[in-house]
Amino acid sequence: MKKIKFIISLFIIALLFVVQSCSEDFLVEYPTDKQAPEDIQKMADVEVVINGTYNLMQSVGFLNSNIITRNDMRSDDMQVPDFGRLEDEYRYDFDEQNSVLSIWSTPYTIIRQANNVIAMLEGINVESPTDKAKKDDMTGQSLTIRALAHFSLCNSYGLPYAHNDGQSLGIPIVTEVLPKDAQVKRSTVAQVYDQIIKDLTTAIPLLSEAPKGGKINSWAAKTLLARVYLYKEDNTKAYETAVDVIKKSPYVLLKRSEYVDAWSKEFNSESIFSCVNNAADNGGGNSIAYLSDPEGYGQFIASQDLIDLVNSDPDDIRNEILYIDQLSVIGDPTTYGRILKYPGIGNTKAIIVDHFEGDGEPKPELASSATTSNVPIFRLSELYLIAAEAAVKGGGSDAATYLNAIVERANPAAKVAEADVTLDRVLTERRKELMAEGHRFFDLIRNKRDIVRTECARTAHMTARMHIPYDDYQVVFAIPLEELKINPLTQNPGY
Incomplete structure (x- = not known):
C-alpha cells in the first residue's frame, strides 16, 4: 500500500x-516524501x-x-x-x-x-x-x-x-x-x-522502431537528431540522418489528394511524433488549436505576406489549408487568416466551411472542438526538406530530388529545375510546407536572414517591429x- x-x-x-x-x-530535487526513485x-x-x-x-x-x-x-x-x-x-x-x-x-x-x-x-x-x-x-x-x-x-x-x-x-x-x-x-x-x-x-x-504516434520511437529521435545537425551546420550528418529516416522508416509522404483532410485525423502516414490531444485531455484555452480558432481566441493567424506567398501559385494544394474566414467581434467583421492544421479531430475542410458559411441558423456544429487536434512535432515532410537544405549546403547530393518530393506533392506541375535549387528556394518551400509548425523564425535567424514583415490592413500593428536583424x-x-x-x-x- x-x-x-x-x-x-x-x-x-x-x-x-x-x-x-x-x-x-x-533544479529542485524531485519531491519524494517516502521513498527515493x-x-x-x-x-x-x-x-x-x-x-x-x-x-x-x-x-x-x-x-x-x-x-x-x-x-x-x-x-x-x-x-x-x-x-x-x-x-x-x-x-x-x-x-x-x-x-x-x-x-x-x-x-x-x-x-x-x-x-x-x-x-x-x-x-x-x-x-x-x-x-x-x-x-x-x-x-x-x-x-x-x-x-x-x-x-x-x-x-x-x-x-x-x-x-x-x-x-x-x-x-x-x-x-x-x-x-x-x-x-x-x-x-x-x-x-x-x-x-x-x-x-x-x-x-x-x-x-523501438515501431510507430507509436504519441510517443517517441527511434525514428522520432533520428528526426530530432537530423534537425539538430542542420541547426549546427553539420550538413553531412544532417543529410545522412534525414535520408536514413526517409529510406528506412515505415512512414510515407501524404498524397496530394489526402493532404487537406489529413490534418483533421489523429495521425496520418507521415506522423512520426505528435502531441496527443482529445476531448478529455488537451491544452485547453491557451493551446495552439484554441489560439488558431476564431471561435476560440483567434490570435494565431497567418500574415498577409504568407497568404500572398502561398496564393502566388493557385494550384498549390496548401492554399486549401489557408482559410480566410470572417467572424463578427463586437459588431465589427474581423478577418482571420486561419491555418487549418489544428481544426479538431474530424473537422474536415468541408465541415469547417459549412460551419462558418453554411446557410441557416444555428450553423451546423463542428465534429469536435479545435482543442482535440494533435500537434505535429516530427513529420516526414520536414526530413525531405532537411535533406534538401543540407545537400544545397554541400552535405549531400540530390537536393532537387528531395525538394521536388514536397514541391510536386503540392503542385505536380511546379517541379524545380536542378539549377534553381538554391538555399533561398529551399527556405521558401520550408516556409510553405511547415507554416504554423514553429520553424520559420529559426530558419531565418540560423541562416542569417533578417525578419522583414510587410505592412497590411488585416491587423493593427500597434508597436510591432517590422524589421528585426x-x-x-x-x-x-x-x-x-x-x-x-x-x-x-x-x-x-x-x-
Whole structure:
C-alpha cells in the first residue's frame, strides 16, 4: 500500500508541475516524501512516471503552444489581431521583467522528470529479453525527451550555432537528479549541442522502431537528431540522418489528394511524433488549436505576406489549408487568416466551411472542438526538406530530388529545375510546407536572414517591429527575472 500511494503521488506531482509556483527553482530535487526513485522495483511503476512526463510535455508551456506559437509569432509568418494573446512576442515587447516564465520553467520541469525516470530505470534489474527491451525503450524515450527540452531551451535563450560557432552562452545543462540547493551555470551553445547529440545517439539504438504516434520511437529521435545537425551546420550528418529516416522508416509522404483532410485525423502516414490531444485531455484555452480558432481566441493567424506567398501559385494544394474566414467581434467583421492544421479531430475542410458559411441558423456544429487536434512535432515532410537544405549546403547530393518530393506533392506541375535549387528556394518551400509548425523564425535567424514583415490592413500593428536583424539582441529571450532571483545566471546581452 505504501508503494501504491507513492506511485499515485508521483503521477499527481507530474500533473501539478505544470502549474507549480514560479518561485520554485527548476533544479529542485524531485519531491519524494517516502521513498527515493531508486527504491522503485517494477517497470510498471516507472511507466506511470513516464506517462506523467508526456503529460507535462502536452502542456501549453511546451508542445501544445510555446514551442510553436511564441516562435512563429516572432517571424514574418504570423500576426495577431488588434487584441488579445501573443502580442508581446509579435511586438517584441519582452524583457527580463515580462518574459514568459514557462518558456524556461516547463522544459526544465520536463528535464527533471526525465532524469528521475532514467535514475529509476537504472535501479531496476531485468532478466527477460522482453523486460530488457522495455527498459531500454523507456530509457531511450527519456533521453530523447531530455534532448528535445534542452534543444528548445537553447534555441530560446542561446544564439544560433552558426552565428559564432556555438561559442555564445546557451543554457544550464541538467543530466542528473540534483540536490535542492544546486545552482548550475550556463554552458556554451556548443556544449549544449554536444550533450543533446550524446543523448540522442545513446537513445536511438535503445528505442523501438515501431510507430507509436504519441510517443517517441527511434525514428522520432533520428528526426530530432537530423534537425539538430542542420541547426549546427553539420550538413553531412544532417543529410545522412534525414535520408536514413526517409529510406528506412515505415512512414510515407501524404498524397496530394489526402493532404487537406489529413490534418483533421489523429495521425496520418507521415506522423512520426505528435502531441496527443482529445476531448478529455488537451491544452485547453491557451493551446495552439484554441489560439488558431476564431471561435476560440483567434490570435494565431497567418500574415498577409504568407497568404500572398502561398496564393502566388493557385494550384498549390496548401492554399486549401489557408482559410480566410470572417467572424463578427463586437459588431465589427474581423478577418482571420486561419491555418487549418489544428481544426479538431474530424473537422474536415468541408465541415469547417459549412460551419462558418453554411446557410441557416444555428450553423451546423463542428465534429469536435479545435482543442482535440494533435500537434505535429516530427513529420516526414520536414526530413525531405532537411535533406534538401543540407545537400544545397554541400552535405549531400540530390537536393532537387528531395525538394521536388514536397514541391510536386503540392503542385505536380511546379517541379524545380536542378539549377534553381538554391538555399533561398529551399527556405521558401520550408516556409510553405511547415507554416504554423514553429520553424520559420529559426530558419531565418540560423541562416542569417533578417525578419522583414510587410505592412497590411488585416491587423493593427500597434508597436510591432517590422524589421528585426538576424543578430538583434531580441532574437533570444531574456532569462526571466524570477529565475535570476533563484539562480544568478548571466543575463543575455541587451536586457
